[in-house]
Amino acid sequence: MELAWYALLGLFFATYLVLGGYDYGVGLLLARRGPAPGSRTTLTALGPFFLGNEVWLVAAVGILFGAFPRLEGELLAGLYPAVLAALTGVVLVTAGVQLRSRPAAATARARWDRLVVVGCVLAALGWGAVLAGLLQGVPLGADGHVVGAGHLATPFVAAAGLALLALVAVHGATFLTLRLPAAEAPALARLATGLVPAALVAVASATVLGLLSDRVRAAVARPAVAVLLPLALVAALLTARAALRRGRAGTAFAATATALALPAPLIGAALWPRILVSTTDPAASLTVAEAAASRPTLALLGWLALPLVPALLGFQAMCWWVFRGRIDGRAPVYW
Amino acid sequence: MDPLLLARLQFATTTSIHFLFVAVTLGLVTLLVGLQTAGYLTGKPAYERLTRFWGQLYVINYVLGIATGIVMEFQFGLNWSGLSRYVGNVFGAPLAIETLVAFFLESTFLGMWIFGWHRLRRGVHLALLWGVAVTAYASAFWIMVANAWLQNPVGYEVRDGVAHLTDFGALLTNPTFGMAFGHVISASLVTGGLLMAAVSAWHLLRRTTDYALFRTSLRLGLVTAALAVTTLQGFGFAQFGPVGQLQPTKFGGGPDRDALVADWTARFGPGDWEPPVLSDVGLGFMILIGFTLGAVWLLLPLLWRDWIIRLKAPLWLILLGLPLPFVAMLLGWIAREVGRQPWAAYGLLPTAQAVSPVSPGLMLTSLIGFSLLLGALAVTNWMLLARHAARGAHDPALGRPPAPDTDAHHQPVFV
Numbered sequence: 001m002e003l004a005w006y007a008l009l010g011l012f013f014a015t016y017l018v019l020g021g022y023d024y025g026v027g028l029l030l031a032r033r034g035p036a037p038g039s040r041t042t043l044t045a046l047g048p049f050f051l052g053n054e055v056w057l058v059a060a061v062g063i064l065f066g067a068f069p070r071l072e073g074e075l076l077a078g079l080y081p082a083v084l085a086a087l088t089g090v091v092l093v094t095a096g097v098q099l100r101s102r103p104a105a106a107t108a109r110a111r112w113d114r115l116v117v118v119g120c121v122l123a124a125l126g127w128g129a130v131l132a133g134l135l136q137g138v139p140l141g142a143d144g145h146v147v148g149a150g151h152l153a154t155p156f157v158a159a160a161g162l163a164l165l166a167l168v169a170v171h172g173a174t175f176l177t178l179r180l181p182a183a184e185a186p187a188l189a190r191l192a193t194g195l196v197p198a199a200l201v202a203v204a205s206a207t208v209l210g211l212l213s214d215r216v217r218a219a220v221a222r223p224a225v226a227v228l229l230p231l232a233l234v235a236a237l238l239t240a241r242a243a244l245r246r247g248r249a250g251t252a253f254a255a256t257a258t259a260l261a262l263p264a265p266l267i268g269a270a271l272w273p274r275i276l277v278s279t280t281d282p283a284a285s286l287t288v289a290e291a292a293a294s295r296p297t298l299a300l301l302g303w304l305a306l307p308l309v310p311a312l313l314g315f316q317a318m319c320w321w322v323f324r325g326r327i328d329g330r331a332p333v334y335w
Numbered sequence: 336m337d338p339l340l341l342a343r344l345q346f347a348t349t350t351s352i353h354f355l356f357v358a359v360t361l362g363l364v365t366l367l368v369g370l371q372t373a374g375y376l377t378g379k380p381a382y383e384r385l386t387r388f389w390g391q392l393y394v395i396n397y398v399l400g401i402a403t404g405i406v407m408e409f410q411f412g413l414n415w416s417g418l419s420r421y422v423g424n425v426f427g428a429p430l431a432i433e434t435l436v437a438f439f440l441e442s443t444f445l446g447m448w449i450f451g452w453h454r455l456r457r458g459v460h461l462a463l464l465w466g467v468a469v470t471a472y473a474s475a476f477w478i479m480v481a482n483a484w485l486q487n488p489v490g491y492e493v494r495d496g497v498a499h500l501t502d503f504g505a506l507l508t509n510p511t512f513g514m515a516f517g518h519v520i521s522a523s524l525v526t527g528g529l530l531m532a533a534v535s536a537w538h539l540l541r542r543t544t545d546y547a548l549f550r551t552s553l554r555l556g557l558v559t560a561a562l563a564v565t566t567l568q569g570f571g572f573a574q575f576g577p578v579g580q581l582q583p584t585k586f587g588g589g590p591d592r593d594a595l596v597a598d599w600t601a602r603f604g605p606g607d608w609e610p611p612v613l614s615d616v617g618l619g620f621m622i623l624i625g626f627t628l629g630a631v632w633l634l635l636p637l638l639w640r641d642w643i644i645r646l647k648a649p650l651w652l653i654l655l656g657l658p659l660p661f662v663a664m665l666l667g668w669i670a671r672e673v674g675r676q677p678w679a680a681y682g683l684l685p686t687a688q689a690v691s692p693v694s695p696g697l698m699l700t701s702l703i704g705f706s707l708l709l710g711a712l713a714v715t716n717w718m719l720l721a722r723h724a725a726r727g728a729h730d731p732a733l734g735r736p737p738a739p740d741t742d743a744h745h746q747p748v749f750v
């Protein structure tokens with residue numbers, strides 16, 4: 001039962017990183033100066049999907065609270081600064097994207113664009129830091145509380161934040177290659193391929209710093225799975241680059257989406273059966289089973305989730321289907 | 336500084352801002368459903384224009400509802416890890432259900448509704464708005480179930496210091512839930528109705544174009560506000576019964592209170608077991624405003640032959656009255672939540688035990704940072720709302736037929 005809920009939690013968070021990931025990647029690209037495509041066209045690419053993307057995060061945290069209450073408290077409070085950064089970013093992006101086109105003046109719109117860029121940077125760095133914080137463990141005391149926040153200040157956390165930022169940028173550019181009018185695609189594909197080396201370097205440095213970190217080595221229960229993560233990321237990035245060069249935007253997007261989907265499940269698997277590993281007192285580590293809500297709660301939520309999850313997926317799929325394909329001059333513009 | 340105080344201040348700030356926006360969301364979406372359905376059934380273009388104008392205001396307002404809502408959700412874990420630790424098994428369930436059943440679908444539907452104009456079949460487009468409204472109500476329902484549980488914990492047993500769920504049905508039949516839910520929904524409808532009436536009144540006073548359109552929405556808003564203010568008062572008074580019985584320390588004294596305080600002192604040790612007086616103050620002023628708003632009924636006869644518009648003074652009154660429901664809602668929440676102190680879950684988990692063991696510095700950073708951020712966003716949002724409300728209904732961006740985009744430095748990519 002716990003495993004099923006853990007898998008569902010992983011599914012929702014991973015989907016958030018994939019869908020929210022391209023939102024943030026697209027948002028980052030608003031920072032580019034120069035000619036086409038304009039900010040508004042860029043945001044029109046997100047269009048109807050934007051509101052449906054962020055809800056995966058909200059739902060993931062809802063599952064975290066309902067099915068893993070102890071984990072939710074210790075995880076969020078224990079990684080406070082990282083969560084704070086991510087949350088600030090999420091709020092800025094949400095408000096920025098939806099409000100930027102409401103003022104009519106170009107200067108006001110440009111100011112909102114800058115806020116969106118800042119938000120995207122913060123969100124990507126923040127979630128990268130949260131994932132790294134899980135991998136390197138937290139100073140969890142015998143009383144079950146995480147002490148202090150200084151444990152996050154490591155090179156590995158910084159590198160992982162940057163790696164996620166770079167991944168998200170590649171992902172966003174690939175999404176635009178797939179979604180904007182065909183005339184735009186070659187330029188965007190060049191942009192995306194140009195970002196790939198940066199992402200490779202970022203992933204490589206996070207990997208090296210992770211391998212060098214005693215804390216990461218101690219926390220990871222399955223080194224093979226942990227090492228698989230960077231290898232898979234590199235493979236996905238190279239696949240995306242090759243596909244972009246051949247003009248296969250769909251394949252490239254599948255590859256970058258895979259890259260963003262992988263961290264959550266692989267980190268979960270690498271730490272299993274623990275989730276919050278204590279760096280100070282191994283006995284105090286929190287396992288998934290301990291973190292889970294008690295039986296009656298899981299059973300209740302389970303009966304609910306059984307019909308609900310397919311419905312949620314169905315309505316999201318409806319949205320993707322209705323608004324599929326490249327945008328053109330007739331695409332509704334609102335953001 | 337005391338992390339407990341900081342965490343409470345942050346909760347109060349975020350919740351207040353959140354509620355100012357979600358009440359409008361809930362009220363307006365109900366009216367929008369009416370407008371779009373009327374348009375669908377009658378085929379009159381006037382209704383489509385009304386839907387686009389009020390829909391645009393609704394969508395702008397919605398942004399802050401989400402932004403603050405996300406912060407609220409994270410705040411439980413960030414600042415109140417004790418809540419998830421000791422009572423998460425029970426309290427977490429309705430919140431999880433809310434995110435999955437309500438919020439997830441609400442946003443998904445709304446995204447399709449905003450971009451579905453001129454693209455989806457009219458019936459499907461209307462169904463999406465119904466979906467948005469139903470899930471918005473479901474959201475309020477589950478949040479109030481969760482809040483009612485904190486007011487009066489039921490359906491659980493404590494093992495090893497942790498609450499476990501025994502009877503989920505008890506959460507739904509909780510006496511602190513039903514009337515409060517009705518009260519909150521009514522309050523949102525009063526707010527939405529009065530907002531609609533006030534914006535319309537402004538246009539009618541300024542004699543802008545679209546007289547007929549704003550006349551319709553003035554009437555719709557006013558009638559809604561009047562009907563809802565009556566149920567608001569009814570549900571409000573109906574709350575005194577359960578609250579007095581189940582939370583005797585909340586408002587005023589009596590032997591029940593003394594007995595409960597003696598019981599808590601015996602079980603949890605001596606302490607200040609009574610809520611700050613702020614709670615009573617909130618209650619008193621809210622009720623005052625509640626009676627004042629009842630005067631909306633006096634305006635209804637003036638709808639006859641448009642006297643309300645011709646006399647002008649009633650329109651000014653409506654404009655002046657607009658802040659009242661917002662103030663009353665904050666006061667109501669102060670009454671309910673401050674009155675619950677010093678408990679996070681009444682009689683079960685003291686607030687001091689629920690707060691996260693986070694350093695005061697971090698907590699202060701988060702308090703200041705989020706208050707400034709959300710406060711600034713709220714003010715900006717209201718300015719945008721005011722500007723769009725004033726601009727009138729001739730061409731809202733929402734539902735505008737497709738056309739090339741409007742960015743100044745935009746290159747023509749669609750030729």
Ligand code: HEM
Binds near residue numbers: 525578624664667
């Ligand atoms: C005759 C008028 C009113 C009466 C008798 C009344 C009564 C009450 C009572 C007894 C509570 C419960 C407090 C608790 O549970 O501890 C409450 C709460 C509340 N009131 Fe009022 N109220 C009135 C008017 C208003 C108005 C005009 C508004 C806003 C438009 C409002 C908004 C609220 C809200 C948001 C709450 C908190 C949630 C809840 O308990 O429902 N009330 N009110």
